[in-house]
Amino acid sequence: MKGMMMDRQLSIPAIIDLAAEVHAKTEIVSVATEGGIHRTTYKNIHKRVAQLAHGLRALGVKPGDRVATLAWNGYRHFELYYAISGIGAVCHTINPRLFPEQLVYIVNHAQDTALFFDLTFAPLVAALRPKLPQNITFVAMTGRETMPAQEGLDGLQCYEDLLTGQPDTITWPDLDENTAAALSYTSGTTGEPKGVLYSHRSQVIHAMTSVIGASRYFGMGKKILPVVPLFHVNAWALPYSAPLSGTSLIFPGAKLDGASLFNLMEAEKVDSSWGVPTVWLGLLHEMKQRGRKPEGLDYVIIGGSAAPQPMIEAFERDYGISVCHGWGMTEMSPIGTFGMLSPEMEDLPFDEKIALKVRQGRRLFMVDMKIVDENGKELPKDGVAFGELCVRGPSIASGYYNNETATAQALDPEGWFRTGDVAKITPDGFLQIVDRTKDLVKSGGEWISSIDLENAALGAPGVVNCAVLAMPHPRWGERPLLVVVPKPDAKPAKEDILAYLATRVATWQVPDDVLFVETIPLTATGKISKLELRKILKDYVLPTAA
Amino acid sequence: MKGMMMDRQLSIPAIIDLAAEVHAKTEIVSVATEGGIHRTTYKNIHKRVAQLAHGLRALGVKPGDRVATLAWNGYRHFELYYAISGIGAVCHTINPRLFPEQLVYIVNHAQDTALFFDLTFAPLVAALRPKLPQNITFVAMTGRETMPAQEGLDGLQCYEDLLTGQPDTITWPDLDENTAAALSYTSGTTGEPKGVLYSHRSQVIHAMTSVIGASRYFGMGKKILPVVPLFHVNAWALPYSAPLSGTSLIFPGAKLDGASLFNLMEAEKVDSSWGVPTVWLGLLHEMKQRGRKPEGLDYVIIGGSAAPQPMIEAFERDYGISVCHGWGMTEMSPIGTFGMLSPEMEDLPFDEKIALKVRQGRRLFMVDMKIVDENGKELPKDGVAFGELCVRGPSIASGYYNNETATAQALDPEGWFRTGDVAKITPDGFLQIVDRTKDLVKSGGEWISSIDLENAALGAPGVVNCAVLAMPHPRWGERPLLVVVPKPDAKPAKEDILAYLATRVATWQVPDDVLFVETIPLTATGKISKLELRKILKDYVLPTAA
Numbered sequence A, B: 001m002k003g004m005m006m007d008r009q010l011s012i013p014a015i016i017d018l019a020a021e022v023h024a025k026t027e028i029v030s031v032a033t034e035g036g037i038h039r040t041t042y043k044n045i046h047k048r049v050a051q052l053a054h055g056l057r058a059l060g061v062k063p064g065d066r067v068a069t070l071a072w073n074g075y076r077h078f079e080l081y082y083a084i085s086g087i088g089a090v091c092h093t094i095n096p097r098l099f100p101e102q103l104v105y106i107v108n109h110a111q112d113t114a115l116f117f118d119l120t121f122a123p124l125v126a127a128l129r130p131k132l133p134q135n136i137t138f139v140a141m142t143g144r145e146t147m148p149a150q151e152g153l154d155g156l157q158c159y160e161d162l163l164t165g166q167p168d169t170i171t172w173p174d175l176d177e178n179t180a181a182a183l184s185y186t187s188g189t190t191g192e193p194k195g196v197l198y199s200h201r202s203q204v205i206h207a208m209t210s211v212i213g214a215s216r217y218f219g220m221g222k223k224i225l226p227v228v229p230l231f232h233v234n235a236w237a238l239p240y241s242a243p244l245s246g247t248s249l250i251f252p253g254a255k256l257d258g259a260s261l262f263n264l265m266e267a268e269k270v271d272s273s274w275g276v277p278t279v280w281l282g283l284l285h286e287m288k289q290r291g292r293k294p295e296g297l298d299y300v301i302i303g304g305s306a307a308p309q310p311m312i313e314a315f316e317r318d319y320g321i322s323v324c325h326g327w328g329m330t331e332m333s334p335i336g337t338f339g340m341l342s343p344e345m346e347d348l349p350f351d352e353k354i355a356l357k358v359r360q361g362r363r364l365f366m367v368d369m370k371i372v373d374e375n376g377k378e379l380p381k382d383g384v385a386f387g388e389l390c391v392r393g394p395s396i397a398s399g400y401y402n403n404e405t406a407t408a409q410a411l412d413p414e415g416w417f418r419t420g421d422v423a424k425i426t427p428d429g430f431l432q433i434v435d436r437t438k439d440l441v442k443s444g445g446e447w448i449s450s451i452d453l454e455n456a457a458l459g460a461p462g463v464v465n466c467a468v469l470a471m472p473h474p475r476w477g478e479r480p481l482l483v484v485v486p487k488p489d490a491k492p493a494k495e496d497i498l499a500y501l502a503t504r505v506a507t508w509q510v511p512d513d514v515l516f517v518e519t520i521p522l523t524a525t526g527k528i529s530k531l532e533l534r535k536i537l538k539d540y541v542l543p544t545a546a
């Protein structure tokens, strides 16, 4: 028997409609790419979202079209989130930190019909232009006066011109909630980025469950500074969860160094800030210099890589800033768990509290988790057993955009998504990531594919076999180490190999060190056993990490 | 284009699963019908919910079956909410305050297969027994030792026996989220109660949106005392929203007088309490006696009828308790609006703040509102224009259970639900109920049908025509006034008419006064014009209200 309730669909623009009405005066503050601080409110930005939506249609954007963005955290990027999805198109946020070849791959794979970019990225876009789809439209996210005089970008459009003269109200189309709304590419172990295609339903449910699971940081009067980029899995849903809950957003633009963040947080009286471990090093350094925290900063939310214990302790003990450690992934929209403690846990002695916070937190509503052994058999959630973590829920990917191979491998036979993380789950529901089955290095919140690096290194003169391992690093979380078996008679030099790689991968992906070994341990099936290799190198420390 | 996200369905038992894991130690405290205080946690109640679900199946309850409850606010009633819906059956909460004939009508109309009742209601159930469906199963919500020795209830089952020996874990069936989950009857203008059939989807979305819209009252460490009954539209969703958000629930059982509430609130350190205006009179009286508020009580949430300004002022000025005024209806699951103020409003001078709080608040996420004139034309939200309020959303009824006539009239041509309330909406989104088109009297949070009363009164000797009007009343919100046109030669006495009615309607439905008039104003189409009548009687004050 079915209920007798209206068949109204969850929709992303409903979020900004609500904010404009109920949280009208709540501010969105942005460090503008043109310089200076830009201030607006949910009420006013709603008008611009409507104008932009009309402008996109005028530009020829149709339902289902992919519209790409290459931009920092700022109000125009936020507007694009709503206007693109609102008219039934797909907001495809691109990570500008990727290697140019990956950018080219992604835009071509997504078949983006338009690309919106911040001024900073004009040279990059012009350089990529020849390899991008022919009839893609380029839009510079700025006003007429500040349009870049960039060669190689014929027909470049101006963002503000798109809005001018358009009506500032809109009746959104009634979309099925399963309509695609956004697209994010994630680096896979095989090297080719894979697209996760979110729906209105998945985004809205995720926004609601994350407001509920992280309720302490959301609500009227609260202010969030997302350091996590809008180009990185929806900035952990903040562009949705903040307006939904009446929370103010403070967008930092391009400058993410400790001093800039400190000043912005203090000027805007930010309550909480969200980002990957690496960015907090800069802030902690700045706080140490000044001997204090930004006034009003009560919470730091850390995710994207494991938050190191000393970092959590520094925030909590030295500055009285409460840390919330979360875990998630692009395929999870992205939040899976949050580290908010229960009241009885908040009262624990400091060390016990920190021990809980080092774990990755507890699941959001509608995120099911199980851990399984190599045969897929479920393991107990006893805090002892560990195995691959698999997840299930309405905001979790069921496959990858236009990628049958990756889609076929994504789910286990019971329909759970295989995260590639190895974890324990304690009886009180805390997740503890202990290892990774997927072959990637996470540096400063960004993925580096070990396999890509290995393939490139195999081409270097004098290399017969090699393996890339993720090594702990105090600043970046992890950095790649290249282990090389030289050709019998060759004596390749470390510098030569690194110089060779620098011409083939992005600078920041070049390994921090090269180790030469006689053999690399193999598994039964003849694959490199990273497990064994890691054991052998367990005392190794990167020179950059010493 | 569709997104590529998992097709996982929203489900009610997912809420209690989450609470058991993430909010394991959070308490549910109940004033037990057997006497004394009962304490449990989400973790432990989850086990009992699983046992009850198995027990229900053992009793023969099948997916789609309606299972009725006639019970106070307590842990067993809460368990029924989850266990019944969890196995795909429909939790049909019945309001024991209804007139026995309505109770009989409802149970027969719903075709309930089982009826669970609190000890208090054993005599009532026994009295109704002969008129209820033949093979309905009765279950007394108590343990073996306290089973009632009630005549006339053959085969009476014991709640605790159902649980004994059952496994305390369960794998819930995967249900389509549109599966019917709960049923509430609401009194209609035509007198026959109409059933609103909620789905898993509507309940879960409503729980999420209400936690977000009333975020100040929810969350880990918070404690809510629902005075609003579990038999009245899901106690405003609290049985769902509290566990979802890790909020503790304090169930008051049958005693809702001021002193009992005061003592319970203070003993359990309740933060917020939710209920209709009438119950707060008792609490305010008690607070006045003692010269203080229950320690820790910071918020009172008032809805179901208009919260009178003096009541709001008394809470706020005399006791520093912040009032939140909300509005909703059975057909809306039930919350439509909430009175949480934005930060800039909280800073307003007292009188301006109260003026905002007298209004009914602002809409929840996914609740669309419009006001229309008699021709269905939409009116501006300018705080001046008023018209019938229509609403739309995934937790709003599209019709009534097994009632084609009422279903046909529920929605306007554009698919919006017609609330029967007349309202203004201010530019900043506040709803202000100004009148009602539906012909009902709302007394102490319960409906009295004017039409039913009129039909009954027309049978009284000496009455040729009559009309019932809702009149303001300080204690009950509204009370019925009967306006009578006597037969030409008759001189019926007020007392006789009231005595006559007392044999035909519930005692609390008998009008507070009878007025004799020569004629009753009619509309152009010959119907009684209540609008005109109200104008004529605008200075009339009920003797009970003086």
Ligand SMILES: Nc1ncnc2c1ncn2[C@@H]1O[C@H](COP(=O)(O)O)[C@@H](O)[C@H]1O
Binding pocket: B186, B233, B302, B303, B304, B305, B306, B307, B325, B326, B327, B328, B329, B330, B331, B334, B360, B419, B420, B421, B433, B436, B442, B445, B447
């Ligand atoms: N805060 C309020 N102010 C005025 N009327 C209210 C309020 N809350 C509920 N109502 C009335 O109660 C009706 C819903 O009743 P029910 O379905 O029994 O919950 C609404 O349509 C209104 O007429």
